[in-house]
Amino acid sequence: MRGGRVMAGVVHALLAFGLLAAPAHGAPSARARLRRSAPMVTVGPGTYRPMFPAAPAEATVAVRAFRLDVYPVTNRDFLAFVLAAPRWQRGAASGLFVDSNYLTHWAGPRELGSAGPDRPVTRVSWFAAKAFCEAHGQRLPTEREWELAAAASPTSVDGDLDEAWRTQVLDWYHAPTAALGPVGRRPANLWGVHDLHGLVWEWVYDYNAALVAIDSREKSDGDKGRFCGAGAAFAADTTDFAEFMRLAYRSSLEGGYAANNLGFRCARDLDGAAKHSPRRAAGSEGAR
Numbered sequence: 001m002r003g004g005r006v007m008a009g010v011v012h013a014l015l016a017f018g019l020l021a022a023p024a025h026g027a028p029s030a031r032a033r034l035r036r037s038a039p040m041v042t043v044g045p046g047t048y049r050p051m052f053p054a055a056p057a058e059a060t061v062a063v064r065a066f067r068l069d070v071y072p073v074t075n076r077d078f079l080a081f082v083l084a085a086p087r088w089q090r091g092a093a094s095g096l097f098v099d100s101n102y103l104t105h106w107a108g109p110r111e112l113g114s115a116g117p118d119r120p121v122t123r124v125s126w127f128a129a130k131a132f133c134e135a136h137g138q139r140l141p142t143e144r145e146w147e148l149a150a151a152a153s154p155t156s157v158d159g160d161l162d163e164a165w166r167t168q169v170l171d172w173y174h175a176p177t178a179a180l181g182p183v184g185r186r187p188a189n190l191w192g193v194h195d196l197h198g199l200v201w202e203w204v205y206d207y208n209a210a211l212v213a214i215d216s217r218e219k220s221d222g223d224k225g226r227f228c229g230a231g232a233a234f235a236a237d238t239t240d241f242a243e244f245m246r247l248a249y250r251s252s253l254e255g256g257y258a259a260n261n262l263g264f265r266c267a268r269d270l271d272g273a274a275k276h277s278p279r280r281a282a283g284s285e286g287a288r
Contacts, residue, residue, distance in 0.1 A: 038266075046062075063144055064270075069266050078103075079117075099125065119181065120180060138266035154189055200262060
């Protein structure tokens with residue numbers, strides 16, 4: 001088991017830094033990109049304050065404007081993808097890239113069954129989500145991009161100023177939705193993005209960026225306590241609780257995990273580019 005995790009980690013690192021091509025595992029080539037009608041909106045530019053900056057100079061980072069899916073990727077979207085890229089079908093995808101929970105809520109490798117077509121696809125790994133976005137000429141959003149989008153309420157770029165909205169978000173993190181409904185049933189935020197809170201957790205490209213940031217500097221006892229024992233701090237200041245919950249959840253993930261309540265959405269640069277640089281993937285470049 002340990003050897004398998006080490007191998008998966010090696011594959012993950014190679015993919016993240018562009019040394020191993022994901023299309024070789026089944027995503028269509030760049031010349032055969034798939035098309036889907038999912039709408040996107042422009043988010044940003046703006047600023048983001050990482051909870052665990054890699055250095056004092058990155059306590060506040062600028063985020064360039066980018067395009068983001070209005071809705072999470074649905075079961076319908078992902079079914080079309082695996083039909084076009086059979087190597088990503090359940091039972092065919094390599095165990096290096098997906099775990100045993102991959103798409104197990106579907107009736108079969110090419111059949112949704114009771115998994116509603118308009119519900120967000122879940123039980124997909126980081127590798128599968130990344131392959132889906134790249135097959136459509138897009139990419140996974142970075143943590144900084146996703147957090148910038150998620151910080152907005154329906155009325156403000158800074159949702160912390162909207163007490164009613166903040167309470168709704170915190171209620172979901174305390175008691176997540178038991179049954180998934182269709183995407184788009186909740187109001188859009190100020191950027192025009194739906195379902196960033198209250199439906200599913202979502203993969204980001206650099207999902208372990210916070211741990212990378214912590215490990216990249218000398219950790220004092222205070223740093224360790226801040227991460228491991230932050231509950232007491234958030235009991236006094238709930239404005240950061242939701243972000244801390246997301247950080248803790250992402251930090252527990254591995255690239256092959258396919259969790260029951262974990263989905264994703266795609267992003268792209270304003271110029272249409274869909275590639276991440278190694279610096280950006282590691283969370284060391286101001287992209288938000």
